[in-house]
Amino acid sequence: MALKSSEAITLRTYPFREADRIAVFFSRGYGKIRGIARGARLLKSHFGSTLEPMSYLRVIFFERENQELAVINSCDLLESHAAHRNTLEGSYYCAYVAELLSEFTQEGEVNEKLFRLTLAVLDPNLRLEWEMRARYLETWLLRLEGVFPPLQQCGRCGRALRAGAVYIDGGGQEALCRDCGGSGRLSLDADQHQLVREIFSRKIGAVPWGQWSRQALKNLGKLNSKLIQYHLEKPLKTGRFLKELNQC
Ligand SMILES: [Zn+2]
Structure with missing residues (x-):
């Protein structure tokens, strides 16, 4: 053998x-x-x-x-x-990342981009809190899986998307403007829109994380978790721990 x-x-x-x-x-x-x-x-x-x-x-x-x-x-x-x-928060997030990767990877299916992304997010030399590492990993993972759409232009009419007026359908894939999107869809506020664009255009260490409030990071986490749940057709088991942790 x-x-x-x-x-x-x-x-x-x-x-x-x-x-x-x-x-x-x-x-x-x-x-x-x-x-x-x-x-x-x-x-x-x-x-x-x-x-x-x-x-x-x-x-x-x-x-x-x-x-x-x-x-x-x-x-x-x-x-x-x-x-x-070393910390309770860190071990919760490690379990969360492990579940995310386990759900999004398949046996025998190489995913070099996701592997590099994971190493970048785990980099011990980065001085970044777990919440930021997690947002970067989730958002990019969803992008690599084709769930998180690019946010440059409306998927229907092709007009450039303006911050504060972006909608995405539950399954992701399409980002829509105010005229084409609207009720029943997930909406991105201006903060989320800007943060996602920064995440997609920079390395994790170069995203100006300090520009966003903790609430903005949490809001993006909520959006990501809806997209993850929609994609996997079930919630993540470790999501509950993180919710409790964030309420402490
Ligand atoms: Zn449109």
């Missing part, structure tokens, strides 16, 4: 049999990977902290014929991202 190797990000694990875990990764070379990490539940496991959510690593694995699960041979840590999990 040929060993395969890829950079990957750990999404989650769950116990399997007495000593093993099933690990789910988002890999650069193979899309989502689900595999058995043998002995990972033992105290002295050679997997160490590589199976913590959001660890960036090199995974070596092999696939078995007619078996759903791969076998994880070894994992070498490239960046632990442990600092992200």
Whole structure:
């Protein structure tokens, strides 16, 4: 059986049999990977902290014929991202990002842009709060999936879209002007419109985040969460935790 190797990000694990875990990764070379990490539940496991959510690593694995699960041979840590999990807020957001990635990636489907986006959002050298990292990831993820439409011109009449008068349908895809859009659609206020345009035109570290109030960030989060729910046809499980956290 040929060993395969890829950079990957750990999404989650769950116990399997007495000593093993099933690990789910988002890999650069193979899309989502689900595999058995043998002995990972033992105290002295050679997997160490590589199976913590959001660890960036090199995974070596092999696939078995007619078996759903791969076998994880070894994992070498490239960046632990442990600092992200140090606080309650950070661990909630890590779980949220893991669920987002898990829902939007498929086994065997490479998604290089999403992989690079994820690494950029997790960059430990960025001095950015989680709320901003999450908005950047969600908005771009929805864009890459074709859900969040470009906001330059109306999808029906072609006129340039003016801030404060933009509507998008529940499934995304089309941004409409005031004349073509209107009731029953999601609307973007001027803040959301401007913020989304900044997100689409800059790297995460270059977006002038300080120009937006916390409320504006939350409003974009609400819009994104509606689009995510519409696209997946269900709400995210971790969305509830974040809502509670934001009410504290
Ligand atoms: Zn129009």
